Amino acid sequence: MPLFLPHFNLQKLNTLAVPAVADYFVAVHNDDELREALAFTRTENCPLLLLGGGSNIVLRDDFPGVVIQLKSQGKEVVAETDDHVWLKVAAGENWHQLVQYTLNNALYGLENLSLIPGSVGAAPIQNIGAYGVEVKELITELSAFEIRSGIVVNFTNESCRFGYRDSIFKQSLKDQYVITSVTFRLNKTAHVNLSYPALRDALRDIETVTPQAVSDAVIAIRQSKLPDPAIIPNVGSFFKNPIISSEQLHVLRANFPDIVSYPVDSHRVKLAAGWLIDRAGWRGKAAAGAQVHAQQALVLTNPAKASGATVLALAEYIQQSVAEQFGVVLEMEPRIYP
Numbered sequence: 001m002p003l004f005l006p007h008f009n010l011q012k013l014n015t016l017a018v019p020a021v022a023d024y025f026v027a028v029h030n031d032d033e034l035r036e037a038l039a040f041t042r043t044e045n046c047p048l049l050l051l052g053g054g055s056n057i058v059l060r061d062d063f064p065g066v067v068i069q070l071k072s073q074g075k076e077v078v079a080e081t082d083d084h085v086w087l088k089v090a091a092g093e094n095w096h097q098l099v100q101y102t103l104n105n106a107l108y109g110l111e112n113l114s115l116i117p118g119s120v121g122a123a124p125i126q127n128i129g130a131y132g133v134e135v136k137e138l139i140t141e142l143s144a145f146e147i148r149s150g151i152v153v154n155f156t157n158e159s160c161r162f163g164y165r166d167s168i169f170k171q172s173l174k175d176q177y178v179i180t181s182v183t184f185r186l187n188k189t190a191h192v193n194l195s196y197p198a199l200r201d202a203l204r205d206i207e208t209v210t211p212q213a214v215s216d217a218v219i220a221i222r223q224s225k226l227p228d229p230a231i232i233p234n235v236g237s238f239f240k241n242p243i244i245s246s247e248q249l250h251v252l253r254a255n256f257p258d259i260v261s262y263p264v265d266s267h268r269v270k271l272a273a274g275w276l277i278d279r280a281g282w283r284g285k286a287a288a289g290a291q292v293h294a295q296q297a298l299v300l301t302n303p304a305k306a307s308g309a310t311v312l313a314l315a316e317y318i319q320q321s322v323a324e325q326f327g328v329v330l331e332m333e334p335r336i337y338p
């Protein structure tokens with residue numbers, strides 16, 4: 001039986017450094033320990049929070065239940081052709097270390113997703129994405145335990161219903177499965193993706209751009225723009241970029257000619273949430289210890305290590321003010337507990 005620690009402070013296990021206490025905390029290192037921990041929470045009928053790296057959650061308050069942190073490790077080549085390798089990776093592996101491992105082993109595709117904090121098991125939950133790539137493009141399948149029954153289920157890429165920062169695990173199957181491993185189809189030959197303008201610009205002087213050069217450039221851009229959570233607590237982007245109709249953009253553009261948008265399809269566009277927050281006057285503003293990051297208004301920071309409720313109060317002020325000024329609803333990206 002894995003060790004259950006009572007009255008456990010989660011401050012060091014969430015990148016927003018919120019001081020919240022869980023009734024019980026247990027780290028699991030393999031499927032058997034996970035099965036036992038889930039069986040305990042079932043018999044005690046207590047709320048459950050699955051934790052990876054804690055880089056996409058906000059703890060509004062103490063957690064009245066069991067927090068299970070996935071620490072399982074392991075990578076296995078499960079299939080190979082002349083062009084591709086299928087790599088099955090345990091949920092508890094660190095995401096950025098996986099990206100580096102693939103590059104060191106001449107396996108390509110993940111390089112644009114370098115330096116995203118967190119675990120492999122959480123990557124499919126919100127279909128992590130950055131610099132022109134979403135992880136759904138590389139995932140072929142994943143394994144998960146159904147929390148209620150403990151049954152192991154394999155999900156194909158299609159059945160994960162991936163969308164922009166979204167998957168079935170945030171929708172109809174929310175809080176119902178623990179992802180235990182993810183299988184990626186990686187390329188043996190390099191096909192770099194330079195569709196993201198800032199990345200293309202950063203690499204414009206290099207004649208032959210390798211996946212390693214892409215990874216290095218992504219790391220450099222991220223380090224220049226985003227606060228390091230180890231120094232200034234944060235959870236990355238606090239809001240999703242809102243998707244609106246082209247007609248709504250047309251109306252907004254009449255008042256705000258420089259509004260930043262990206263096409264989604266023939267009738268929808270994505271607005272830059274950071275631009276909306278900035279234009280609403282929030283960049284650099286602070287409220288009771290939480291702050292809007294001065295270099296990137298989409299990021300809320302928690303330099304004073306204030307409570308989750310404090311950070312959420314600031315987020316709600318921002319939502320209200322953006323709705324009033326632009327008529328646009330900002331949706332929070334991190335999951336909020338309890």
Ligand SMILES: Cc1cc2nc3c(=O)[nH]c(=O)nc-3n(C[C@H](O)[C@H](O)[C@H](O)COP(=O)(O)OP(=O)(O)OC[C@H]3O[C@@H](n4cnc5c(N)ncnc54)[C@H](O)[C@@H]3O)c2cc1C
Binds near residue numbers: 050125130177
């Ligand atoms: C500085 C910074 C930059 C970031 N940049 C990006 C970015 O560019 N793109 C992007 O998409 N995200 C970004 N993020 C957000 C975050 O890194 C990702 O969402 C990451 O995948 C979260 O992983 P985690 O292990 O920390 O998840 P956690 O925060 O521990 O958990 C997030 C959610 O997933 C659930 N979960 C975790 N593991 C499992 C599992 N094995 N099975 C089932 N459910 C699980 C949790 O219960 C929770 O609901 C950034 C965050 C920070 C702090």
